[in-house]
Amino acid sequence: MRLFHSPTSPYVRKVMVLLLETGQSADVTLIPASGNPVDPGSMPLMHNPLGKIPALELADGRALYDSRVICRYLDTRANAGLYQEGERLWDTLVLEATADGILDAAILMVYEEKIRPEDKRFAPWDDGQWTKIARALDTLQDRWMAHLESPALDMGQIAVACALSYLDFRHAPRDWRAGRETLAGWYAAFETRASMQATQPPA
Numbered sequence: 001m002r003l004f005h006s007p008t009s010p011y012v013r014k015v016m017v018l019l020l021e022t023g024q025s026a027d028v029t030l031i032p033a034s035g036n037p038v039d040p041g042s043m044p045l046m047h048n049p050l051g052k053i054p055a056l057e058l059a060d061g062r063a064l065y066d067s068r069v070i071c072r073y074l075d076t077r078a079n080a081g082l083y084q085e086g087e088r089l090w091d092t093l094v095l096e097a098t099a100d101g102i103l104d105a106a107i108l109m110v111y112e113e114k115i116r117p118e119d120k121r122f123a124p125w126d127d128g129q130w131t132k133i134a135r136a137l138d139t140l141q142d143r144w145m146a147h148l149e150s151p152a153l154d155m156g157q158i159a160v161a162c163a164l165s166y167l168d169f170r171h172a173p174r175d176w177r178a179g180r181e182t183l184a185g186w187y188a189a190f191e192t193r194a195s196m197q198a199t200q201p202p203a
């Protein structure tokens with residue numbers, strides 16, 4: 001299989017952490033890709049018409065995207081149980097969707113800052129994205145700690161950890177930990193996993 005990859009993409013990182021946790025890393029060749037909505041650069045347009053990564057090319061040539069589809073596929077392939085059946089499945093999927101939603105807002109803020117010309121920026125739009133993130137972080141701490149602290153590793157936990165790490169990477173001045181010590185404590189323990197250490201974005 002070939003994974004279209006960037007070391008700074010948190011969605012790619014979800015896949016990379018899963019590959020390490022499930023012992024499948026050697027089955028995947030990484031293909032560097034970069035681009036953005038204004039310039040698709042080397043994005044795998046033939047594999048994902050949306051021009052985004054991750055995209056996973058299977059051995060038979062079919063392509064899978066986005067990160068949630070790829071993670072579900074690789075979990076099934078390894079019979080790894082990162083999406084447990086039963087009632088917990090719905091919680092895992094909502095948790096992963098919450099983490100991805102944090103990332104969607106965080107990345108829009110990055111594009112706003114990096115791509116949009118300064119005289120065309122609209123600060124309330126940026127603040128609105130952070131408000132979404134802040135609400136989601138509060139919900140993680142108020143509603144999801146029992147699931148996050150469960151010893152049974154799942155994709156919801158991995159996705160949340162990748163999202164929190166991305167906030168450190170791109171939005172450190174916003175200090176997501178302030179007032180969220182329980183969530184921060186969980187993340188401090190989770191990020192010591194070998195899979196998280198091995199996939200840190202470059203400094």
Ligand SMILES: N[C@@H](CCC(=O)N[C@@H](CS)C(=O)NCC(=O)O)C(=O)O
Binds near residue numbers: 008037038068100
């Ligand atoms: N929902 C997608 C989001 C993927 C995504 O936005 N990836 C970013 C890289 S971090 C990207 O490819 N951006 C290029 C673009 O939006 O044109 C997923 O979960 O895979």
